[in-house]
Amino acid sequence: MSKKQTWFVMIVLAVALVACLAVDLMLPSYHIAVTVIKKAAVYALVAVSMNLLNGFTGLFSLGQAGFMLLGAYAYGVLTIPVDKRAGVYQYFDGGAIHFSIPEIFSNVLGDTVGTTVGMLAALLVGGILAALVAYLIGLPVLRLKSDYLAIATLGFAEILRAFFQWNALGPITNGSNLLKSYPTFSHATPYVVLAGVMIAFIVLLIRSTYGRAFKAIRDDEVAAEAMGINLSRHKRLAFVISSFFAGIGGGMMAMYMGTIAAAPFKSTLTYEILLIVVIGGIGSITGSVLASFLYIFSSEWLLRGLDSGTFLGINAPDLFKNGFRMAVFSIIIMVIVLFFRRGLMGDKELPDIPNMIRGVGRRKKEARK
Amino acid sequence: MSENILKVENATMQFGGVVAVDNLNLEINQGEIVALIGPNGAGKTTAFNVVTGVYQPTNGAVWFRGEKIIENHPQGKMKMLYKGEHAGEYSQVLAPTPDKITKLGMARTFQNIRLWKSQTVFDNVLIAKHCRSSSNFLSAAFRLNRAEEARQREEVEQLLKTVGLMEVKDELATSLPYGKQRRLEIARALATEPQLLLLDEPAAGMNPQETDELTAFIGQIRDQFHLTVFLIEHHMNLVMGISDRIYVLDFGKLIAEGTPAQIQNNKRVIDAYLGVAEDA
Numbered sequence: 001m002s003k004k005q006t007w008f009v010m011i012v013l014a015v016a017l018v019a020c021l022a023v024d025l026m027l028p029s030y031h032i033a034v035t036v037i038k039k040a041a042v043y044a045l046v047a048v049s050m051n052l053l054n055g056f057t058g059l060f061s062l063g064q065a066g067f068m069l070l071g072a073y074a075y076g077v078l079t080i081p082v083d084k085r086a087g088v089y090q091y092f093d094g095g096a097i098h099f100s101i102p103e104i105f106s107n108v109l110g111d112t113v114g115t116t117v118g119m120l121a122a123l124l125v126g127g128i129l130a131a132l133v134a135y136l137i138g139l140p141v142l143r144l145k146s147d148y149l150a151i152a153t154l155g156f157a158e159i160l161r162a163f164f165q166w167n168a169l170g171p172i173t174n175g176s177n178l179l180k181s182y183p184t185f186s187h188a189t190p191y192v193v194l195a196g197v198m199i200a201f202i203v204l205l206i207r208s209t210y211g212r213a214f215k216a217i218r219d220d221e222v223a224a225e226a227m228g229i230n231l232s233r234h235k236r237l238a239f240v241i242s243s244f245f246a247g248i249g250g251g252m253m254a255m256y257m258g259t260i261a262a263a264p265f266k267s268t269l270t271y272e273i274l275l276i277v278v279i280g281g282i283g284s285i286t287g288s289v290l291a292s293f294l295y296i297f298s299s300e301w302l303l304r305g306l307d308s309g310t311f312l313g314i315n316a317p318d319l320f321k322n323g324f325r326m327a328v329f330s331i332i333i334m335v336i337v338l339f340f341r342r343g344l345m346g347d348k349e350l351p352d353i354p355n356m357i358r359g360v361g362r363r364k365k366e367a368r369k
Numbered sequence: 370m371s372e373n374i375l376k377v378e379n380a381t382m383q384f385g386g387v388v389a390v391d392n393l394n395l396e397i398n399q400g401e402i403v404a405l406i407g408p409n410g411a412g413k414t415t416a417f418n419v420v421t422g423v424y425q426p427t428n429g430a431v432w433f434r435g436e437k438i439i440e441n442h443p444q445g446k447m448k449m450l451y452k453g454e455h456a457g458e459y460s461q462v463l464a465p466t467p468d469k470i471t472k473l474g475m476a477r478t479f480q481n482i483r484l485w486k487s488q489t490v491f492d493n494v495l496i497a498k499h500c501r502s503s504s505n506f507l508s509a510a511f512r513l514n515r516a517e518e519a520r521q522r523e524e525v526e527q528l529l530k531t532v533g534l535m536e537v538k539d540e541l542a543t544s545l546p547y548g549k550q551r552r553l554e555i556a557r558a559l560a561t562e563p564q565l566l567l568l569d570e571p572a573a574g575m576n577p578q579e580t581d582e583l584t585a586f587i588g589q590i591r592d593q594f595h596l597t598v599f600l601i602e603h604h605m606n607l608v609m610g611i612s613d614r615i616y617v618l619d620f621g622k623l624i625a626e627g628t629p630a631q632i633q634n635n636k637r638v639i640d641a642y643l644g645v646a647e648d649a
Contacts, residue, residue: 201510208509209499209518212488216496219485226421226479228471228500228561237506283487347487 005351012350013196020192029186032301035256037188040296041195042252047276047288048199049245054274055283056206057238058218059142060150062270063134066157067243069265070133071126071250073164076179076260077172078122084181089174096171101125102183115183123194123251130247131240133160138239142232154267164262179260191252198245203285205241214238279336281343286350291343303328373432374399374565374597375420375475380429381453382415382621389415391621392454393429397565402591402598404608406632407618408641413601414480416618417569420599421477422467428453430463433473434564439463472500476563478554480570480601484542490553491538494525497560525560531593532556532586548579552586559594566590568600572607580604584611609633617641 001009023033046064053059078101080088089095102118109117141152163169165176173179185191205211213234216224225231254260276295280287305311306325314320336344348356375397382390390412397403405413418424420431422439427447431439442459443451485493498521504514512518529535532552537545542553551571558566571587572580584607591598602608608615609629617625617632619641625632632638 204512205506205510208506208512209495209502209504209514209521210506210509212492212496213499215488216485216499219487220483222423223479223483223485224496225467226423226471226477226483227497227557228468229496230466230468232466241506 001351005354008354009350017189017192017196020189024187024189029188034188036293036297036300038191038256039300040293041188041191042249042256043273043276043292043296044289045195045198045252046246046249046273047280047292048202048285049242049249050273051277051280051282051285051288052202052206052214052245053238053242054277055281056211056218057214057235058221059235059238060146061153061239061242062150062267062274063137063153063157063243064246064273065265065267065269066153066160067130067134067246068250068253068269069157069160069164069262070130071123071247072254072260072265073173073179073250074126074129074247075119075122075251075254076182078125079119079182080179081181081183088179088181089171091177092170092174095174119183119185119255120194123248126251127244127248130250131244134240134243135236138236142235142239154270157265157270158267161262161265173262176262179254180258182254184255184258191256194252195249198248199285199289202241202245206285210234210237275333279333279340279343281345281347283347284343284345284349286348286353287343287345290345298332299325299329372398374434375599376432377416377420378430378432379455379458380416380419380426380431381451381455382412382419382424383427383447383451383453386450386452388452388621390419390426390618393618393621393623395616395623395626397597397599400591400595400597401613402587402600402611404612404615405599405601405618406603406605406608406615411618412621413618414569415621417477417567417601421475421567422465422470425464427451428455428459430459433470433475437461437463438465438470438473468500471561471563474562474564475567476558476561476565477567478551478558478569478571480573482547482550482554484550484553484557486541486543488542489539490534490542490545491525491529493542493553494528494557494560495521497557498525500561528556528560531590532559547574548582551575551583555586555590559590563596565597565599568598568602570601570603572602572604575604577606580607583607587611 020037023037027033046068050064053061077097081100081103082098085098086094101122102115105118105121106114108114137156141149141156144152164173167175169175213224213229216227216229217231217234221231257264276291277288279295280289280291303325306320306328307322309315309317309320311320373396377393377395380390380393381388393416405416407413415424419426426439426441428442428451430437440459440461440463443456485496488496502514502517502521504517508514526535529538532555534549534553534556537549542550545553555568555571572583575583587598588611590596612629615627615629615632616623617638624637624641625635627635
């Protein structure tokens with residue numbers, strides 16, 4: 001990276017962070033802008049984790065929702081305050097677990113710091129749980145290729161969802177009832193910072209010798225193996241790391257939603273994430289982040305009016321009612337896929353943007369001549 | 370430890386009822402350039418794939434630097450189907466994956482070029498260094514392997530200078546002309562620090578001038594990197610000009626072995642290549 005590019009990246013990141021802080025300071029935490037940022041940050045992290053697997057290692061996996069579910073449940077189960085457990089687990093005698101990680105930490109570190117550290121620790125546990133399960137599932141599943149791998153991981157995620165709703169596990173998962181009353185971050189900045197740190201790690205990994213090995217596997221498995229790259233080990237590594245971050249993303253999703261049930265972690269969630277990865281560009285981290293903010297912004301905010309009667313000042317309650325938003329949204333996505341075959345960013349990253357803009361300018365100038 | 374670096378012992382590769390390589394025996398000594406020739410479909414590439422671990426032989430063994438690295442015997446359904454010889458002589462199953470064999474010090478190129486398409490020339494060679502790095506994913510991500518990474522980058526630059534691809538190091542591998550892609554594949558194989566280099570038709574699709582350059586190049590890297598070279602080739606100029614010894618395969622069977630002069634005058638070889646008149 002040249003000096004100019006480094007500066008450009010720093011400035012973009014700084015502006016993003018300042019904008020996020022400004023939103024937090026000026027708007028109440030229930031404002032739609034805060035919601036959009038929170039949700040987009042979570043989706044960005046999960047999309048990047050999926051991109052690590054699908055875009056950089058070439059493993060077409062659709063298990064993301066399953067790993068998010070693990071992370072979300074781990075977070076909820078470990079952070080609900082002890083005195084609220086009787087209420088949450090009302091059908092299961094107050095549940096089987098009688099401690100709460102944030103409370104344990106706040107006894108030692110004081111309320112504010114302790115709770116935050118405890119929440120982060122619970123997120124980490126969720127990530128590790130997802131990584132462990134990924135390791136076990138990876139042993140048989142990663143022998144499969146392309147579509148078969150996708151089907152196997154998709155199936156696993158669905159099984160996991162059914163499993164978590166099973167009544168026999170009720171004392172831990174609360175069966176098909178909600179988990180709630182756990183601590184969350186009300187501001188948007190913690191989400192952005194957390195997701196940013198995780199994504200930064202993935203970027204560092206991709207730019208290291210391991211990331212290069214992943215790309216070699218994606219480009220040509222036979223050549224990669226012949227050049228001494230242990231396929232099963234590297235594939236498993238990518239799968240486990242991706243699932244770890246999906247788990248953490250799931251925990252953050254739980255924070256953002258305020259309640260946890262197995263229902264939102266359907267395969268639809270995986271498809272949403274996949275859509276973001278494809279729109280952003282398979283093999284571009286920047287693309288995934290950008291696309292997730294655009295996707296969440298338009299689906300949660302910009303196009304809201306299409307469902308509730310008024311859009312862009314046009315009042316047409318007969319047309320703009322429930323479901324119309326998704327119809328318009330689908331058309332937009334088709335247009336994007338048609339005109340940006342390789343996604344918004346292709347395989348380009350943030351430092352390439354100045355060159356891309358300059359390239360477009362030059363082409364326009366040449367066209368004018 | 371014996372003098373030979375590679376020894377293939379009674380190797381048979383049978384796919385269903387088809388015997389692609391039939392009871393192959395060959396030895397390659399340290400520092401030699403040995404060619405494996407034969408008409409199309411003779412089983413040359415299959416033999417390469419057995420040696421490099423892509424296929425598990427149906428029966429037989431492979432020794433590398435005095436150590437048995439591959440061994441197998443007919444199992445399951447193959448017990449019934451097996452048509453080759455030496456069936457009862459092997460009992461162990463040793464089937465390392467290609468990456469493990471590469472780490473032992475054997476590297477190969479491919480008949481149909483298999484470069485990593487989205488990567489630059491430099492990265493293609495650098496990735497091949499991955500198997501020689503000692504970092505784990507955490508130390509690599511947190512850049513604790515800076516010294517090693519810098520050393521590897523330095524080695525890759527040296528290697529690219531040696532093979533004459535330094536000027537194009539930042540170009541995409543697939544944008545290179547054909548001859549240079551072949552050269553890059555050899556450079557990539559060299560980056561894994563092999564003692565034995567296996568070249569699968571390195572001159573395929575090259576014109577006479579490029580073939581001559583390649584002949585000189587193979588000799589040059591053999592001396593510079595203290596290599597032993599085992600190659601499959603159809604260009605007889607190259608084979609005869611460079612090889613110390615030649616093995617000839619036909620229908621999976623070894624039909625001749627010897628120096629280039631001996632092979633050129635061998636009747637069975639001539640028959641295999643030109644065919645035998647039926648009424649002769």
